[in-house]
Ligand SMILES: [Fe+2]
């Protein structure tokens with residue numbers, strides 16, 4: 001009989017022993033190089049994006065499917081789509097800034113698997129996204145909205161769980177953003193330049209999400225073996241809270257105010273509780289990420305708001 005001597009931290013370090021994982025990482029690295037885009041030089045910024053065009057698909061608006069949408073004219077809905085787009089892009093600015101900082105902190109840590117080469121591409125791509133989303137918000141909205149998303153990452157977890165949770169938060173954030181990118185980027189009604197921004201973003205994000213699925217599949221069991229029961233429970237609560245905050249951030253009161261819709265705080269509350277919106281969160285917006293998390297044994301509620 002042999003004694004189990006491997007320490008959990010070593011387990012995390014050995015993720016890159018798996019040839020399937022390593023070859024996926026190499027493929028993603030290859031694609032990042034092959035599809036490299038010099039976004040800083042390539043984007044041609046128009047003087048303006050017209051206010052009387054759609055900035056997001058009408059089906060992506062936070063009032064969609066509710067009686068509130070019916071009280072608004074098409075012109076008002078288009079105006080709302082502008083500020084909802086600025087909000088979605090502002091959330092990307094905020095999330096990508098945190099993501100770059102957290103990913104940079106993992107680089108060359110001696111107790112982590114050898115994923116640095118791809119992480120460099122990940123950070124490189126997010127750095128460009130952060131720049132073009134911030135530039136878009138300032139040029140066409142004159143502002144970047146700020147949400148109350150801070151503070152979710154600061155709980156103390158063991159190294160293995162901290163690693164898993166970092167990539168789980170990134171994955172959930174990217175899946176939510178990806179939902180907007182895919183729909184608006186493929187919608188002819190959306191103003192062409194805005195559509196292009198969604199498409200440019202999604203081209204990189206599809207790889208990031210593939211990476212997220214791979215690293216989460218590899219690290220989930222290691223993290224949950226290393227954690228004690230209380231920590232496991234805290235980890236699930238942490239992800240649930242992250243998900244809830246991410247959904248709430250899509251109902252930013254300032255975007256209703258900037259669209260000329262009064263009572264933004266009350267409207268946000270009513271929309272978050274609205275059955276049509278709650279059904280949308282579970283059945284559409286979060287469908288893919290919740291299914292994936294469930295498949296790796298992490299049960300999260302899309303309707304815990
Ligand atoms: Fe991004």
Ligand SMILES: [Fe+2]
Pocket residue numbers: 126174204205208
């Ligand atoms: Fe990304």
